[in-house]
Amino acid sequence: MRNPLKLQSKEKPKKTPIQEGYNFAYLDEGTKRMIRRTILKAIAIPGHQVPFGSREMPLPLGWGTGGIQITASLIGPDDVLKVIDQGADDTTNAVSIKKLFIKTTGVSITEKTEQATLIQTRHRIPETPLREGQVIIFQVPIPEPLRFLEPRETETRKIHALADYGLMYVKLYEDIATHGRIATAFMYPVLVHHRYIASPSPIPRFDNPKMDRMPALQLFGAGREKRIYAIPPYTTVKSLDFEDHPFEVERWDQECALCGSKESYLDEIIKDDLGGRLFVCSDTDYCQKRRERAKKGVSSEVVDIEALRMRKGDETR
């Protein structure tokens, strides 16, 4: 994919040579073409799940193979790749995926959201707003938002085809009846372009509003379930709710212990064996940028935040 963002040359990170014996980006060209066709079809029908021939990848199913296949089909030598997992660039999975692409494409890697042309993510949308020309690729475990209510694939396909979505609202009704409000914390279903109900992938509901009329292209890959779906730029995305129980995002009383942000999604980190805890931004790049801007530096707590984050990332796997 050519680089439409026209990065400044002084910002351009370095490339590495490709490992011998592999095709560029691991997949063969035929497969890439097939996946790109699928992506085009998905873009033409926003929110509709398109089946595709998911390939064997060098990591097990359930670890992001869908997202990786999409990235592999789109990536070109001039692309700049960012991979995050739960908002962080340096967790085990994000690092492994980046290693795969470095080995097979030699492309530049970045942690800065605004520099990336392709962003592969699991469980979060970056806090930094995305721009036209960027592509964000979501890893999706269960693409079907109705799966837990209706186990039959034959039936869910009909439901989508006929836009027969009463069942989805039954789930929301049940939440309100049981908890007094819609309790779904993540993977909160959305209505795409006034037509298809889709799963936004397991991102927190906090991130749902970012999807609405996003200038970047949003692609969703489920390798195990063999489905791809897409939300083209500037598409309306509305989180489902009831007239008298409108959609709301999470709020924290605390602010980020590192950068002081009151607007970002915060992770709770246990800092010692006495149960002491900190709240820090889940989006590491965002947090870093804020700290640099404020020249605030690290908090006065004598704690290795990065080590804690690595440990947390491993534990949630």
Added chain:
Amino acid sequence: MEIRLQAVDIHKTFILHLQGGKRLNVLKRVDLTVEAGECVALTGPSGIGKSTFLKILYGNYKPDSGRVLIYHLGQWINTVEAEPYQILDIRRSTIGYVSQFLRVIPRVPAIEIVMEPLQRLGLSVQECRVRAEELLRRLNLSESLWTVSPTTFSGGEQQRVNLARSLIYPYSILLLDEPTASLDEKNRAIVVQLIQEAKRRGTAVVGVFHDRTVREALATRYFNLSMEESG
């Protein structure tokens, strides 16, 4: 006087398939016309088909041939050929029937059984209740029984509920099968009175009256089924 009911050339044979197809010829070429205000008493020996004939008039039994013409809401309808909903309609607002045995709908209190014919025509619950109570009082049915289901009533009590149900609404045709059979003398007299009032209103009555005093008090005409049969 206006004709209310016409039975034309009624034939009825029961074929008992469970008894090897045994045939019971009960009615043959029966013709009867009844005018408003008349009371026709069906006569003939027991088993001749008096009850059967009444049931055919009500649409409860189906004759093998012939017509039963009922004047209903300004039209003549042949109930032998009519759609079920038409017959039900006729039973709702034109013909009343007092059977020999009350088939009891369980769990419904007596007062509601009596109210029902008026209620389903749209009258208010209040009004229906008042009229039902009036009738039951007149028929000497103890007030303590009004809220109880008739399943446990004596024959006479059940019969009075049955009668009240058929008299609460001014049907233009009334079919009565032994209406006083289980009643004592006092109540019999009351029932006779009520039926006289119905006749004066213009109701056409066809009945089987075993009791001679009742028969002589009510009948304007006799109709002997045994003579008809031989025709």
Added chain:
Amino acid sequence: MTHLKEPLLKVMGVTKYFGDRVGCRDISFELWPGEVLGIVGESGSGKTTLLNTLSFHLEPTRGTILYWMEEEGPVNVGQLPESKKRHLMRTEWGMVRQNPREGLRMRVSAGANIGERLMAIGVRHYGRIRAEVQRWLERVEIDTDRANDLPETFSGGMLQRLQIARNLVSRPRLVFMDEPTGGLDVSVQARLLDLLRALVAELHLSLIIVTHDLGVVRLLSHRLLVMRQGEIVESGLTDQVLDDPHHPYTQLLVSSVIQA
């Protein structure tokens, strides 16, 4: 019963084959608004097949079913597009199954079960849905405190009443019922039948009830179809068919009933 000049349902020559085996054959009748039709017969008579075919849970092999829709008038149901058929089935039609577990979502609350049809037709106000849930629970005599309970905690009779409420919430005009009192204790049956009688009168419902229980049809239905080996052998006014049965099979059925 006030009559429109037009029937609600017109069934013409409906036939259902399973391969070579006859399910039901050449079934024709009309059903009027507010009318309760009983279909009786023994096991294997084809009555359940007929019910499923009429309600389009099975595709008929032959025949036409016309239904007079509230707004549009008579439509050939077999020729409706899938989306319209599904819409019909959850608004103007209802289906009450013999086993209520098949007609309910057992893993969502009683209230969700009742509210589903409303949500399916686009009601998006939780408060309104909740109000309807309360109203219908009361109407079928289920304690409104149980609105958030799962159906798994309900007795057989309650499940059946819940199934009925789930169907009635959309104010259907025609409800298909398959042995609605099957498997219930006698006293529970009685209560259910009383409820159905009251609802039919109140809501001017048309019902098509399949049952082998003549007591049920005597109590509820205006008309009767007697089925044997896939065909109608006798039909007419309920009391007439039961009191003056003509067909040998009908006579057998009626005489076989043990009077309490």
